[in-house]
Amino acid sequence: MRPGAQRRAFVVLSARCAVKTRRSLFEARGAFSPTRRTPGRDGRNRALHRGRTSDRLPAARVARHNTVRFIQHYTTRPGDALRIEVPGSVSKKRSSAPKSTNVVAQARKGKAPRAGGKNRVWENVKSILGAVLVYLVIKTFLIEAYRIPSGSMIPTLLVGDWLFVNKLVYGPTIPFTNVHLPGYSDPKRNDVVVFVSPTQTDQPNDPNPTLVKRLIGMPGDTLYMRGAQLYLNGIPQRQGFDASKNPKAASDEVNDLFAWQHQHEVHGSRFGEPPQTPSHDNWGPILIPRNFYFMMGDNRYCSKDSRYWGIVPKANVRGRPVFVYYSFRPNSGASDPCNGETSDRPLSFITDIRWGRIGHVIH
Numbered sequence: 001m002r003p004g005a006q007r008r009a010f011v012v013l014s015a016r017c018a019v020k021t022r023r024s025l026f027e028a029r030g031a032f033s034p035t036r037r038t039p040g041r042d043g044r045n046r047a048l049h050r051g052r053t054s055d056r057l058p059a060a061r062v063a064r065h066n067t068v069r070f071i072q073h074y075t076t077r078p079g080d081a082l083r084i085e086v087p088g089s090v091s092k093k094r095s096s097a098p099k100s101t102n103v104v105a106q107a108r109k110g111k112a113p114r115a116g117g118k119n120r121v122w123e124n125v126k127s128i129l130g131a132v133l134v135y136l137v138i139k140t141f142l143i144e145a146y147r148i149p150s151g152s153m154i155p156t157l158l159v160g161d162w163l164f165v166n167k168l169v170y171g172p173t174i175p176f177t178n179v180h181l182p183g184y185s186d187p188k189r190n191d192v193v194v195f196v197s198p199t200q201t202d203q204p205n206d207p208n209p210t211l212v213k214r215l216i217g218m219p220g221d222t223l224y225m226r227g228a229q230l231y232l233n234g235i236p237q238r239q240g241f242d243a244s245k246n247p248k249a250a251s252d253e254v255n256d257l258f259a260w261q262h263q264h265e266v267h268g269s270r271f272g273e274p275p276q277t278p279s280h281d282n283w284g285p286i287l288i289p290r291n292f293y294f295m296m297g298d299n300r301y302c303s304k305d306s307r308y309w310g311i312v313p314k315a316n317v318r319g320r321p322v323f324v325y326y327s328f329r330p331n332s333g334a335s336d337p338c339n340g341e342t343s344d345r346p347l348s349f350i351t352d353i354r355w356g357r358i359g360h361v362i363h
Contacts, residue, residue, distance in 0.1 A: 140167070140172060140173075140175055141167065141168065141172040141181075142166075142167060142168055142172070143164050143165065143166060143167060143168075143322075144164070144165050144167055144319070145162060145163070145164055145165070145325075146162070146163055146164075146165055146194065146210070146212065146321070147161070147162050148160065148161040148162075148163070148212070150302075150338070150339070151299055151302050151336075151338045151339045151340045152213070152297035152298075152299050152302055152303035152304065152305070152338075153192070153212060153213065153214070153297050153298050153299060153303070154246060154298065154299040154302070154338075154340050155242040155243060155245075155246075155298065155299075156192060156214070156298050156362065156363070157192075157212065157321075157324075157362065158327065158340055158341075158354070158357070159330055159339050159340055159342075160327055160328045160329055160330045160349075160354070161324050161326075161327045161357065162324065162325055162326040162327065163321045163322070163323065163324045163325065163362065164321070164322045164323060164325055165194050165318070165319040165320065165321050165322065166319050166320050166321075166322050167318060167319040168183060168184070168319075169183055169184060169185050169319060169320050170183045170185065170186065170187060170317050170318075170319060170320065171183030173318060178313075178315040178316065179315075180315065180317075187215055187218075187293060187314075187317055187320075188215070188218075189215055189216070189217075189218050190214060190215065190216075191214070191215045191320060192212060192213075192214055192215075192320065192321050192362055192363070193212070193213065193214070193215050193293075193295065193317060193319075193320060194210065194211070194212045194317075194318045194319045194320065194321060195210070195211060195212075195213070195293075195295070195312050195316045195317045195318055196208055196209075196210055196211075196316040196318065197209050197210070197211050197309060197312070197316075198309050198310050198311075198312060198313070198316070199309070200308075200309045201257075202257065210318065211295075212321060213295035213296060213297050213303070213305055213306075214295065214296060214297070214298060215293050215294075215295060216230070216232070216237070216294050216295065216296045216306075217232070217288040217293060217294030217306075217311075218288065218293065219288050219289065219290045219291060219292060219293075220287075220288060220290075221233060221287075221288045221294070222234075222266060222269070222271060222284075222285045222286070222287055222288075223284055223285065223286055223288065223294055224271055224272075224274070224283065224284025224285035224286065225281060225282060225283050225284060226281075226282060227281060227282065228248070228252075228280075228281040228300070230296075231271070231284075231285075234270070234271060239298065239300075243298050243299070243300075246298075246299045246300065246301065246302070247299075247301055247302065247337040247338065248301050249280065249301045252279045252280055252281045252282065253279060253280035253281075254277060254278075254279045254280075255279075255280070255308065257308040257309065258277075258278035258279065258280075258283060258307065258308070259278070260309075260310045261274070261278045261283055261284065261286055262278075264286040264287055264288075264289070264311070265284070265285065265286055266284075266285045266286065266287050269285060271284075271285040272285070274286075280301075280307065283307065288311060289311070291313065291314045291315075292311040292312060292313055292314065293306075293311060293312045293314065293317070294306045294311050294312075295312055299338065301338075302337075302338035321362040322361070322362065323359060323360060323361045323362060324357050324358060324359065324360040324362070325358065325359070326353075326358060327353065327354040327357035327358060327360075328343070328348055328349045328350075328352055328353045328354060329341055329342055329343035329345075329348055329352040329354065330342060330343065330348060330349075331343055331344070331345075331348050
């Protein structure tokens with residue numbers, strides 16, 4: 001072979017080796033591309049595959065360009081707009097996808113959705129109204145708290161006791177009416193009952209207070225009292241030992257409020273004739289009509305009960321006390337035997353709590 005021909009063959013072979021080596025380098029550096037590089041995909045790739053030295057790009061720029069494409073492909077999600085800038089890299093056009101308002105997408109970006117001032121106020125109002133509604137439902141239909149202000153039920157209930165009353169047991173009352181919803185029990189003799197008092201003419205400021213007493217007479221019962229001894233259908237009803245320690249009056253009280261008993265007195269019965277003038281310790285016999293109850297306090301001489309203001313309609317019953325949840329010895333300016341034990345400590349509702357009464361079940 002001629003020297004000139006040998007020189008030309010050597011140049012051609014060297015050029016081919018250089019092209020193959022550079023192509024291998026480009027393919028190795030572009031291995032991170034998420035899509036296979038094919039001839040004709042874009043102008044730069046066509047230039048590389050055709051071997052046009054005038055359009056070839058530096059290997060470093062191609063590698064950076066492929067890295068950007070790899071990151072964009074594996075890190076972006078549908079609806080997200082992501083722009084990665086690498087110094088010296090090929091600029092990318094901004095995504096035309098609409099900006100995401102998805103809460104999850106904003107949380108990924110570290111941004112919490114901003115609620116307007118009106119929305120925050122409305123959410124707070126709804127929360128308060130919901131809490132008030134739950135409270136009213138519980139108070140009206142399920143359970144309610146009461147305070148004992150007097151000693152009429154000593155020793156069962158003490159002045160300063162705070163107790164929960166089960167309003168569902170006898171059937172809750174529809175607000176502003178005396179209509180009862182169905183309950184799961186009926187009042188029974190000797191139950192401690194919360195009720196609305198019949199009209200008390202001697203209390204014009206509060207003629208119908210809510211009271212708590214013990215149910216003594218059921219519909220159909222005959223009640224009378226002789227010498228401070230209560231009789232139920234001819235059988236004497238004795239109180240417990242604790243009640244026997246309650247104070248007793250020195251004389252038998254006569255009150256005009258007892259006059260209501262004449263409407264229900266029983267004449268010509270085996271229990272004897274009723275007295276012409278009923279008194280505190282001598283009255284009856286009286287017959288309890290249907291759907292009415294006779295209530296009395298355990299502290300008989302300190303209790304204003306059915307002997308004074310009459311029998312209680314069934315519709316007036318509100319519930320049954322369950323247990324004492326708080327109790328303290330109240331301060332009393334004047335000594336009153338009907339109020340039981342009192343305290344001389346300041347802030348007695350904190351400093352003189354009856355810890356042994358808390359949780360006491362009422363019977």
